[in-house]
Every structure is written in structure tokens, then in C-alpha cells.
Amino acid sequence: MSADGVAIELRDVSFRYRPGDPLAVDRVCAQVWTGTITAILGPNGSGKSTLLHLLLGLLPLQDGTMWLMGRNHAAYSRRELSRLVGLVPQDEHVTFDLSVLEYALLGRAPHLNLLELPQPEDRELAQTALRTAGIAALARRPVPSLSGGEKQLATVARALAQEPQILLLDEPTSHLDLANARRILGVLRALRDAGKTIVLTTHDPNAAAAVADEVILLREGRVLAAGPTSDVFTSEHLSATYGVPVEVISVHGRLVVLSHD
Amino acid sequence: MSVRATHLPPEERRARVRLVGLMCILLALMLVSLFMGRYPGPYFTAPQVLRDNPLAQRLALNLRLPRILAAVLVGMVLSASGNVLQMIFRNPLVDSGFLGVSAGASFGASLAIVALGGRAWTVQSCAAFFGLLGLAASYLLGQRIHYGDWVLRLVLAGIAVSALYSSGTSVLKYMADPLRQLPDITFWLLGGLWGITWPDMLQVLPVTIPSLVILYILRWRLNLLSMRDETAFSLGVAAGRERFVLLLAAVASTAAMVSKAGLIGWVGLIVPHIARRWLGSDAQRALPGSMLLGGVFVLACDDVARTLLSGEIPLGILTSFVGAAFFLAIMLRQDWQVRR
Numbered sequence: 372m373s374a375d376g377v378a379i380e381l382r383d384v385s386f387r388y389r390p391g392d393p394l395a396v397d398r399v400c401a402q403v404w405t406g407t408i409t410a411i412l413g414p415n416g417s418g419k420s421t422l423l424h425l426l427l428g429l430l431p432l433q434d435g436t437m438w439l440m441g442r443n444h445a446a447y448s449r450r451e452l453s454r455l456v457g458l459v460p461q462d463e464h465v466t467f468d469l470s471v472l473e474y475a476l477l478g479r480a481p482h483l484n485l486l487e488l489p490q491p492e493d494r495e496l497a498q499t500a501l502r503t504a505g506i507a508a509l510a511r512r513p514v515p516s517l518s519g520g521e522k523q524l525a526t527v528a529r530a531l532a533q534e535p536q537i538l539l540l541d542e543p544t545s546h547l548d549l550a551n552a553r554r555i556l557g558v559l560r561a562l563r564d565a566g567k568t569i570v571l572t573t574h575d576p577n578a579a580a581a582v583a584d585e586v587i588l589l590r591e592g593r594v595l596a597a598g599p600t601s602d603v604f605t606s607e608h609l610s611a612t613y614g615v616p617v618e619v620i621s622v623h624g625r626l627v628v629l630s631h632d
Numbered sequence: 633m634s635v636r637a638t639h640l641p642p643e644e645r646r647a648r649v650r651l652v653g654l655m656c657i658l659l660a661l662m663l664v665s666l667f668m669g670r671y672p673g674p675y676f677t678a679p680q681v682l683r684d685n686p687l688a689q690r691l692a693l694n695l696r697l698p699r700i701l702a703a704v705l706v707g708m709v710l711s712a713s714g715n716v717l718q719m720i721f722r723n724p725l726v727d728s729g730f731l732g733v734s735a736g737a738s739f740g741a742s743l744a745i746v747a748l749g750g751r752a753w754t755v756q757s758c759a760a761f762f763g764l765l766g767l768a769a770s771y772l773l774g775q776r777i778h779y780g781d782w783v784l785r786l787v788l789a790g791i792a793v794s795a796l797y798s799s800g801t802s803v804l805k806y807m808a809d810p811l812r813q814l815p816d817i818t819f820w821l822l823g824g825l826w827g828i829t830w831p832d833m834l835q836v837l838p839v840t841i842p843s844l845v846i847l848y849i850l851r852w853r854l855n856l857l858s859m860r861d862e863t864a865f866s867l868g869v870a871a872g873r874e875r876f877v878l879l880l881a882a883v884a885s886t887a888a889m890v891s892k893a894g895l896i897g898w899v900g901l902i903v904p905h906i907a908r909r910w911l912g913s914d915a916q917r918a919l920p921g922s923m924l925l926g927g928v929f930v931l932a933c934d935d936v937a938r939t940l941l942s943g944e945i946p947l948g949i950l951t952s953f954v955g956a957a958f959f960l961a962i963m964l965r966q967d968w969q970v971r972r
Contacts, residue, residue: 429865453868460862466722467858467913472641480856481868488852488916511643513913533867 377441378537378568379403379426384435386421395421397592398435403585405536408559408569410579410600413589414613419572420461422589423539426570428452440536453481457530461541463522468513471525475500478532497532504528504558520551527558538562540571544578556582576609576617576628588612600626647911647921654924658704661931665700666692668939675939694830702828702889703934703947704927705840706896707903709889711926712847713882714900715907715919719858720875721771723783727900728763728886731786732793734897736766737890739797742804742817750816752835760887762797767883769793823894823948825934836888843885847919850878854915896930896948898955903929905962929954 379402386396396418403409411419424430426437428449437444439455447455457478465474475497476489483489489497501507504524509517514525523543530538543559544552559569559582573579579586579600586603588595589612596608604626609617618629640648667677672688682688714727721731728734740762744755773789780788801821808814819827856869857878864871890896907921933950 424862427866429862449865449870450868453866456866458863458866460860460866463863464722464860465858466724467719467855468908469855469913470643473855473912473914477856477859477867485853485874486849511641530866 376405377402378405378439379570380438381422382436382438384422384425384432384437386425386430386433394592396425399589399592399594401587401594401597403568403570405568406563406566407584408563408571408582409585409587410583411570411572411587411589412576412579412583412612413574415574417589417612418592419574419589420541421592423458423541423570423572426539427456427458450481453533455535456537456539457533457535459523459526459530459538459540459543461545463526465514465522468515470511471501471506471514471517471528472497472510474514474525475528475532478529481533493532496534497528500528500531503531503562505554518551520547520554523547523551523555524558527555531562535567537568537570540569542573543571544573544575552578576604576613580604580626580628590614604628643912644917647917650910651917651920651924654921654928658924658927658931661928661935662700662704665703665931665935666696668935669696670939670942674942698830698833699825699828699934699938700931701833702825702836702893703931705836706825706889706893707899707926707928707930708844708923709840709885709926710896710899710930711903711907711922712844712919713886715904715915715922716847716854716878716882717900718904719854719915720878721786722858723786724905725783725787725901726790727898727904728767728883728890729895729897729900730794731790732766732770732797733763733883733886734890734895735794735797735801737763737887738820738895739766739801739804740887741820741891742801742808745813745816746804746808750813752832756835756888756891759891760884763887763890764880764883766793766797767879820894821948822946823896823951824937824944824946825893826938826944828892832892836892839888840885843881843888844923846881847878848923850874851919852914852916854878854919858915894946894948897952898959899926899930899951902955902958906958 381399381401384396384399385394387394399422411422413419421430425432432444439447476493478500479489479493479497501510504527506521506524506528509521514522517525543555547555563569583600585598586600587597588603588608595612596603604619606617606619609619609628616631618631620627620629667682668675669677671691672681672685677688682692710728717726717728717731718724737759740758741755744750744758748754748758770786770790770793773793774786777785777789805814805817808817853874856864856867857871857875861871903926904918904922907925908918911917911921930951933954934947937945937947937950
């Protein structure tokens with residue numbers, strides 16, 4: 372952990388997909404603290420996924436600087452990055468009938484060289500990851516046969532087997548029903564309590580309100596507001612983010628976002 | 633090894649036992665095949681005949697043995713390549729026959745026979761070049777077709793590319809010298825191993841053995857490469873580079889074997905399918921399983937091809953018949969689903 376508790380720092384990060392396109396990410400400055408859950412919240416097309424892919428290194432940084440754990444993002448090799456940052460993509464597609472355990476074992480790849488096969492220790496770690504995600508009982512089931520929620524948890528387990536300090540999740544609850552979304556968010560809270568830094572994107576303010584310690588509001592690639600959820604979640608901020616009138620109310624101590632016609 | 637093996641989950645232990653069993657079956661079949669043939673008598677040559685008859689000895693060592701090895705290699709290469717192509721293209725319904733590789737290789741070989749003098753190395757390199765070109769064309773076309781999902785698009789593109797190549801091969805057949813060149817081309821399209829000699833084997837071994845070793849060593853990585861790029865990248869995998877190495881090994885070894893054996897259809901599709909059923913889809917087990925099972929399958933077909941009738945049955949006809957029949961049989965079963 373870095374001494375000042377900042378896991379990720381973005382300074383004036385900009386990105387456009389093609390020359391001449393508008394900026395998908397526009398001079399974004401933001402900080403993510405270690406051991407917190409940070410939600411990047413915004414409407415569709417606001418640059419959330421782009422930002423996540425920049426953090427992952429999948430997209431090249433064009434402008435600005437990014438710091439991970441106190442070290443310049445550019446100084447990490449791809450392998451080092453994959454040991455530090457795990458990804459749970461929005462729509463993981465597993466074509467072949469790998470069992471859940473075999474699938475989670477793929478998360479050990481960053482710790483193996485090109486010619487190495489997973490060892491019993493790797494298998495142990497994959498099994499631990501399944502337990503952490505609460506799906507140890509599914510270890511032998513083929514991934515394509517899982518329900519949406521189970522598959523999402525399997526993906527979380529696969530990312531956890533990487534032993535990352537930072538976990539990125541792209542719209543982790545968008546395809547899930549209420550019960551499964553709760554399950555995922557519960558696992559994320561437990562991971563945060565265990566010291567992991569979690570960054571998730573979502574277009575659903577209620578999902579962010581339910582789980583995030585910190586929120587970064589994005590609109591058209593720009594940060595509208597950032598900070599602790601209770602400070603950022605105001606009717607004014609959210610209305611500006613989504614471009615429709617939004618009301619934030621507190622129910623039993625929880626923030627709930629309502630949109631009015 | 634034994635200490636670790638006790639910690640393995642039951643399915644993994646079962647798969648290991650099955651792999652060893654397959655290996656034993658393959659070795660036993662290779663040994664038995666040495667005694668099978670049409671000389672001195674049909675079907676089976678008794679060991680004492682082989683001991684006492686010097687002509688039978690020479691026949692077994694100089695004709696049967698290289699042919700047995702070639703059959704095993706053809707089976708291993710086609711099945712391993714089929715498995716690799718299926719995983720890399722995330723599509724359980726493709727093999728080198730479906731992706732324009734085989735059709736491209738036979739077009740290249742026909743071209744070399746008709747236009748380039750037909751020397752062994754020109755035939756092989758032409759086969760490899762047009763095989764790779766066929767694969768690239770199928771892939772690029774598959775990305776541009778606006779119909780169906782990825783599985784269907786790639787298969788459709790492969791069919792179209794293969795058909796184009798086939799029509800090109802037909803033109804070459806039409807142009808070919810009916811006495812000198814046409815028999816060579818016809819051999820290609822039917823597929824068979826009757827002309828295989830030790831020098832042929834020595835020509836293909838430098839390509840096929842390293843390719844098979846590369847595929848075997850990198851087999852677990854195939855699981856990673858069957859994931860989307862986003863996931864593979866997040867796992868630190870240089871997906872483009874690794875896919876290229878594996879595809880090159882798969883296509884080069886296929887083209888090398890096809891340049892000697894002609895078109896041997898359906899092996900690359902059906903064998904990995906059965907291997908996944910028996911051993912699970914994890915390529916760490918399915919790939920060696922495909923190799924061994926492919927060796928057994930093609931060798932058994934070739935034994936039938938050279939022993940059953942007094943004349944030779946083209947091997948490609950047999951593998952296609954058995955493969956397609958098997959494919960239909962599992963498709964028509966009630967619990968059928970494409971084993972991925």
C-alpha cells in the first residue's frame with residue numbers, strides 16, 4: 372500500500388478514439404483511496420468504460436498521467452500491471468465448457484511464465500478465490516451453464532485469483548436481478564473490508580449509493596463532481612449528470628435516487 | 633508426482649488415466665499395424681513370417697513403418713490444429729477443413745504441380761502459403777459478414793473461401809496434363825498415404841515435430857486465448873503474439889502433412905469434440921487427448937484403407953465417412969449439444 376493511502380491518481384487524463392473525434396475522456400483528475408469502493412457513475416457514453424480501460428492499460432494513455440500505488444502507470448510492465456489490477460468485464464463470454472475452478476485458475480496467468488502450467492498452489496489459490504466469492508460449491512460446474520449472477524461471481528473469483536490489490540468492475544450489476552445484485556455488492560463490501568481497492572463503473576445511481584464509499588460523477592468525459600458518496604449525491608449534481616430532474620432522498624439512512632417526469 | 637497426484641480432483645485423475653490409456657492404445661495399434669497388410673498374405677502377417685521372410689521384413693520396415701508413423705502424425709496434427717483453431721476462434725464448429733486451410737493447401741499444391749514443376753519443396757511451401765492465406769481470408773471475411781453470430785459467420789466465410797479455392801483447383805485440374813499431372817492432383821483431393829516413404833517423413837518431421845511440441849507446451853495458454861481480448865489482456869497475456877505463434881504452428885504442420893497425405897477430412901472437427909467429451913474442455917487435457925485420439929483414429933482408418941480390399945481405399949474417403957457418420961450420430965442424440 373502506498374504511504375499516503377492513494378491507490379490511483381489521475382492527473383489531466385484525456386483520451387480520444389480517433390483523431391478529430393470529441394474527447395471520450397476530457398482532462399480527468401481524480402483520486403481513489405486504498406481500501407475503498409469507488410463508483411464511476413454517469414450516463415451511457417459518459418466515458419466510464421474508457422476510463423476503466425485506460426486504468427487497465429488496454430487503451431494507451433494519450434494525455435496526462437496516471438499513478439498506481441504511488442508509481443507511474445507507464446512504468447509498469449503488462450505483467451506487473453496484471454498482478455496489481457484485476458478486471459471483471461461487463462460481459463464475460465466463456466465459449467468452452469471450462470469448469471468454474473478451471474476458469475478461476477486462469478486468474479493465475481499473471482503469476483506463471485509462458486511455459487508454466489498451474490501448480491497445486493495455484494489450484495489452492497483459485498479455490499480460495501471461489502470461497503471468497505461464495506461459489507465454492509459450483510467449482511465443478513461448467514461456466515456456460517451458470518446463471519447470470521453465478522457467472523458474475525465466477526468472474527469475480529477469476530479476477531481474485533490474480534491476487535490484485537485493485538479490482539476494476541465494469542457495470543457489475545447491470546444484467547442482474549435484485550437478489551444477485553445484492554450478492555455481488557455484498558462480496559465487494561467484504562473485499563473492501565479485507566483491504567482491496569475497488570473501482571466499479573455503473574450507470575445506476577442506486578447501485579452506487581448502495582455500495583460506494585466514494586463517487587466520481589462523469590458526463591461527456593468530464594468529472595462533474597467527486598468525493599464521498601454522501602457529499603456528491605445531491606439532487607443538483609445528479610440532475611446535471613443525467614440531464615433530467617433527479618431527487619435524492621434518505622430512507623432509513625440510505626440514499627435513494629428518484630427521477631421525476 | 634505421486635504425492636501431488638493424490639491431491640488432484642477426481643475428474644483430473646480420471647482424465648490422466650484416460651490419457652495414459654489412450655497412449656497405450658496408440659502404441660499397441662502401431663505395433664499391430666506393422667503386422668497388417670496384403671503381403672505375403674492378406675490381413676495379418678504372422679510374426680514368424682516377418683522373422684523368416686526378408687522381403688516381408690523390408691516391406692514392413694521401408695513401407696509399413698513410415699506409413700504408420702505418417703498416419704499417426706497426420707491424425708495428431710489435424711486433431712491438434714482443429715482443437716487450436718476452435719479455441720482461438722472461440723468456435724467449436726471449425727477445423728482446418730472448414731476455414732479454407734485444407735482447400736487452400738490443396739489449391740497451392742495443385743498450382744505447384746501444374747505451374748511450378750511439382751518438386752517436393754515447392755508443393756509444400758505453396759500448400760503452406762495458400763493454407764495460411766485461406767485462413768486469413770476466412771477470418772477477415774467472417775468479421776465482415778452481416779448475418780448470424782460469430783460461430784456461423786466464421787463457418788460461412790470458411791465455406792465460401794473453400795469453395796473459391798475448390799473452383800480454382802478444378803480449373804487447374806482442367807488445365808493439367810492428364811497423364812503426368814492429373815493423377816497427382818487427384819491423389820491430393822482423395823487423400824491417402826500409399827506413397828509415403830522414409831524420405832517423405834524426413835521432409836515433414838522438421839516442421840511437424842516442433843509444431844506439435846509448441847502446441848503441447850502452450851496448451852494451457854489456449855484456455856486464456858479462448859477468452860475475449862479484454863480479459864486476456866487483463867491477465868497479462870500478449871494475445872496477438874501468442875495466437876500468431878499457435879496459429880502458425882497449427883497451420884504450418886497441417887500444410888506439411890496435407891502436402892504429403894492430401895485432404896484428410898473431418899478429423900480436425902470430430903476428434904477434438906470427442907476428446908473434450910472424454911477429458912473435459914480444459915485444453916491442458918483436451919489437447920494431448922486430441923493428439924492421441926487423432927493418431928489412433930487416422931491410423932485405424934489407414935489400416936482399413938490398405939488392408940480391407942486388394943486395392944487401396946483412399947484414406948480421405950474413409951475418415952470423411954466415419955467422421956461425418958459420427959458427427960450425425962452425436963447430433964441426432966437426444967442430449968446432444970455442441971461440446972464446447
